[in-house]
Amino acid sequence: MITSPSNGRIKLIRELMAHSKARKKEGVFVAEGVKMFLEAPENEIREVYLTERLYTRLKFEKELPKKYEDCRLKLKEVSYEVVADDIFERISDTVTPQGILAIIDRREYQLEDILGGRMNAIYMVLENLQDPGNLGTILRTAEASGVDGVILGENCVDMYNPKVIRSTMGAIFRVPFTYVENVREAIRIMSERGISTYAAILSEDAKEYDAFDYTTATAFVIGNEGNGLSEEAIRLSTSQVFIPMQGEAESLNASMAAGILMYEAARQRRHKEKQQKRIFSTQTMPEIK
Amino acid sequence: MITSPSNGRIKLIRELMAHSKARKKEGVFVAEGVKMFLEAPENEIREVYLTERLYTRLKFEKELPKKYEDCRLKLKEVSYEVVADDIFERISDTVTPQGILAIIDRREYQLEDILGGRMNAIYMVLENLQDPGNLGTILRTAEASGVDGVILGENCVDMYNPKVIRSTMGAIFRVPFTYVENVREAIRIMSERGISTYAAILSEDAKEYDAFDYTTATAFVIGNEGNGLSEEAIRLSTSQVFIPMQGEAESLNASMAAGILMYEAARQRRHKEKQQKRIFSTQTMPEIK
Numbered sequence: 001m002i003t004s005p006s007n008g009r010i011k012l013i014r015e016l017m018a019h020s021k022a023r024k025k026e027g028v029f030v031a032e033g034v035k036m037f038l039e040a041p042e043n044e045i046r047e048v049y050l051t052e053r054l055y056t057r058l059k060f061e062k063e064l065p066k067k068y069e070d071c072r073l074k075l076k077e078v079s080y081e082v083v084a085d086d087i088f089e090r091i092s093d094t095v096t097p098q099g100i101l102a103i104i105d106r107r108e109y110q111l112e113d114i115l116g117g118r119m120n121a122i123y124m125v126l127e128n129l130q131d132p133g134n135l136g137t138i139l140r141t142a143e144a145s146g147v148d149g150v151i152l153g154e155n156c157v158d159m160y161n162p163k164v165i166r167s168t169m170g171a172i173f174r175v176p177f178t179y180v181e182n183v184r185e186a187i188r189i190m191s192e193r194g195i196s197t198y199a200a201i202l203s204e205d206a207k208e209y210d211a212f213d214y215t216t217a218t219a220f221v222i223g224n225e226g227n228g229l230s231e232e233a234i235r236l237s238t239s240q241v242f243i244p245m246q247g248e249a250e251s252l253n254a255s256m257a258a259g260i261l262m263y264e265a266a267r268q269r270r271h272k273e274k275q276q277k278r279i280f281s282t283q284t285m286p287e288i289k
Numbered sequence: 290m291i292t293s294p295s296n297g298r299i300k301l302i303r304e305l306m307a308h309s310k311a312r313k314k315e316g317v318f319v320a321e322g323v324k325m326f327l328e329a330p331e332n333e334i335r336e337v338y339l340t341e342r343l344y345t346r347l348k349f350e351k352e353l354p355k356k357y358e359d360c361r362l363k364l365k366e367v368s369y370e371v372v373a374d375d376i377f378e379r380i381s382d383t384v385t386p387q388g389i390l391a392i393i394d395r396r397e398y399q400l401e402d403i404l405g406g407r408m409n410a411i412y413m414v415l416e417n418l419q420d421p422g423n424l425g426t427i428l429r430t431a432e433a434s435g436v437d438g439v440i441l442g443e444n445c446v447d448m449y450n451p452k453v454i455r456s457t458m459g460a461i462f463r464v465p466f467t468y469v470e471n472v473r474e475a476i477r478i479m480s481e482r483g484i485s486t487y488a489a490i491l492s493e494d495a496k497e498y499d500a501f502d503y504t505t506a507t508a509f510v511i512g513n514e515g516n517g518l519s520e521e522a523i524r525l526s527t528s529q530v531f532i533p534m535q536g537e538a539e540s541l542n543a544s545m546a547a548g549i550l551m552y553e554a555a556r557q558r559r560h561k562e563k564q565q566k567r568i569f570s571t572q573t574m575p576e577i578k
Contacts, residue, residue: 039537137542141541143534143537143538144532144535144536144538145535146535146536169539171536208559210559246432246435246555247432247433247460247464248328248459248463249429251458252429252430253426253456253544255542256429256545256548259541259548263532263549264556270533
């Protein structure tokens with residue numbers, strides 16, 4: 001059991017929690033909590049740390065809530081180290097730590113991997129997004145709405161920031177994403193491949209977001225929380241869209257705007273699918289004499 | 290100038306920041322930052338506190354960004370007190386305080402005030418919502434999407450919590466809201482008045498959220514972040530709706546779900562309005578001979 005705060009592993013975990021450079025150098029990230037541990041693919045888990053309290057609980061308590069039972073099972077498949085409760089508290093990023101964290105291998109995608117998927121894919125492009133909660137929520141909503149991949153400008157907050165990871169609710173393990181040096185270049189490449197790119201802007205000069213057909217290959221381009229998108233990103237996008245606002249509201253929260261756009265695309269795609277099913281079932285209906 | 294942390298006003302402000310009971314007792318709340326001060330209706334501002342630094346800046350700097358110019362103008366209309374910078378830091382709820390906060394009168398609405406508006410009003414009903422950021426974002430999005438009022442169960446987080454206020458981005462001054470002892474009773478009253486209430490639930494047994502017509506009087510009922518709505522709130526609602534999710538996503542963030550519903554209603558209403566305009570303009574078009 002690790003009982004010293006100056007233990008090398010503990011020091012490294014603190015580094016990995018605090019600094020994106022350290023995470024990048026080691027090619028890993030830190031996922032905290034029972035849910036995240038359960039959602040992490042087994043072959044990508046490099047190390048696991050448990051508090052003494054959780055370890056004792058898993059070892060001796062007979063009846064546990066389902067997620068702890070699942071935790072107990074999964075811990076049979078991976079190696080782990082026990083950490084004194086007070087030491088764990090120092091490495092945890094949460095106020096009330098659940099007592100488990102895992103060091104996980106990063107999956108590195110290239111822009112080509114992300115764009116090389118299905119024909120009518122749907123993408124999010126994020127330029128200079130800064131708030132960890134917003135990024136995590138966008139990834140979580142991206143998964144739920146059926147987005148194929150997320151492309152981030154290098155100035156965006158780090159996806160492996162512990163706050164981002166927490167607010168993805170596990171989507172970090174499932175939605176492919178990549179950082180690019182130049183978002184404008186990525187927009188250009190997407191346009192060349194016939195992906196319609198929609199820059200979300202606050203000007204009412206743009207068209208209302210629901211005036212477009214998002215059932216073919218689509219990318220939504222979202223900018224910084226305070227300053228929106230760069231002029232160039234707007235100019236390079238196929239179209240500019242805005243989300244109508246009433247009252248004296250000046251803007252929507254960035255993740256909210258992203259979510260409304262993603263779910264409008266999802267809505268249109270569901271409707272189209274249903275329509276096609278209806279047409280198909282009409283055509284193949286046996287004739288009644 | 291206030292220079293002592295044991296000054297009575299400073300102590301009271303700290304109380305008001307930290308405790309919803311203190312705020313309730315005094316019938317006020319604390320709004321921090323330049324933007325919030327500017328958005329606060331003048332006749333509702335009870336007290337204003339400035340840091341020495343901001344005071345000096347407003348007094349002596351000739352060219353200031355627009356919002357500081359506006360701040361300077363507004364400070365001519367209200368009385369204020371200057372506070373030593375380090376004392377202000379102790380009362381501020383933010384990491385980098387902007388140097389201004391205001392004590393503001395609460396506007397108290399009753400359920401009757403909220404329900405007594407336009408015919409086709411749209412409402413949000415929140416049961417046991419706990420996260421300050423979620424509540425603030427819901428109010429901000431409510432204003433932007435044209436919601437008439439928000440009804441909160443008494444177990445919800447306090448709307449006057451400093452974190453909530455910040456994330457409303459000023460909507461707290463403009464969207465009417467009220468806390469009710471019993472959310473189920475409020476749902477029942479709304480139903481009686483012909484308002485369709487839609488309980489947002491995670492079960493696919495419910496109908497997809499976009500299968501309903503939200504252009505008549507509508508209320509969306511949103512539950513707790515972790516546990517959703519109570520059985521009773523679900524049962525008392527006119528219909529149950531769910532937002533389809535792909536991948537392995539188990540749920541959406543509560544404010545995201547609320548935003549998607551509110552903007553679906555806004556979208557339907559805009560479309561209906563446009564259709565009616567079209568019909569009207571066709572009918573009144575002069576005949577061409």
